[in-house]
Every structure is written in C-alpha cells, then in structure tokens.
Amino acid sequence: MYQLVYLSSAVELFREEELKDLLATSRLNNEKLHVTGMLLYHEGNFIQVLEGEQQLVMNLYHKIAQDNRHRGVIKLIGHPISERSFPDWSMGFKTITADRYKKVIGYLNPSKDEMLHAPEAAEDKAAISLLKIFTGTNIPNF
Numbered sequence: 001m002y003q004l005v006y007l008s009s010a011v012e013l014f015r016e017e018e019l020k021d022l023l024a025t026s027r028l029n030n031e032k033l034h035v036t037g038m039l040l041y042h043e044g045n046f047i048q049v050l051e052g053e054q055q056l057v058m059n060l061y062h063k064i065a066q067d068n069r070h071r072g073v074i075k076l077i078g079h080p081i082s083e084r085s086f087p088d089w090s091m092g093f094k095t096i097t098a099d100r101y102k103k104v105i106g107y108l109n110p111s112k113d114e115m116l117h118a119p120e121a122a123e124d125k126a127a128i129s130l131l132k133i134f135t136g137t138n139i140p141n142f
Helices: 016-033 054-065 122-138
Strands: 002-010 036-042 045-052 070-080 092-095
Touching (some): 002 054, 016 036, 054 070
Parallel strands (some): 036 092
Antiparallel strands (some): 002 045, 002 070
16 A cells, blocks of 8 residues: 655646536545545645556646646655555545535535545655645635
C-alpha cells in the first residue's frame, strides 16, 4: 500500500459544474483502480491524498501532473503505508463553498473531527497533518 500527497494550483478558478465533473470522473477512475483518497479545494488551490498500489498511484499522479487545468504540482509525500487513511472513499471532497456541495455524494467537512481523525497508523499521520494545515491556512474561521 502506498500513499501520495500533492499540492497544485488551478490555472483558472473552477466553476461549480467543473468541480462536480472533476469529482465524478475522479471517483469513477479511482474505483476502477482501487485508489482511495481525499481532495480539498479552496480558491484555486488543491491538496490531494491518493492511496493504493504504488505503481497505480504513481501512474495516476503522473497523469494528474500532466493535466493542463492546474500548475505548480508539488509532491509532498510519497511513502509506503500499512493501511489506508481513507479506505471507504474513492475520492472524498471538500471545497470552501460548502453550502453548494452538500448535495454532492460523499460530501465531507474537513473541520469535523471524525473526518481528519480517521484511524491512522504512525506513517499516515503526515497526510492527515497536511490536510489539517491546508484547511487551517486556506479556510479561516472554518
């Protein structure tokens, strides 16, 4: 099992429909690959956790890095893990405009303790910490 976390910036701010399309496509592709994870988005900034078989995760990351809808892709973590932090989520998702996305299947609120306090092995704590930092830095008063 392998976990990868990256940051990127959208070339242009995503509209609601674009985010919904991205989420739907990501979930479908990730289910086929048995990849799980979390995607957080705020005002053009993304942080994503990908978990799964190492070669599949790396291939997906390289595909994502080539996507021309974003730039400045930075891999923060890439390491083996003993278990997934997000085992049941083909792609958990959160954006600052929470009210508009509550109806999206799988909507999650990163400020809720249960979301960012998923059972974690020692090596998984870095990914959860990065999600918390991203949320705290990018989403004041959340």
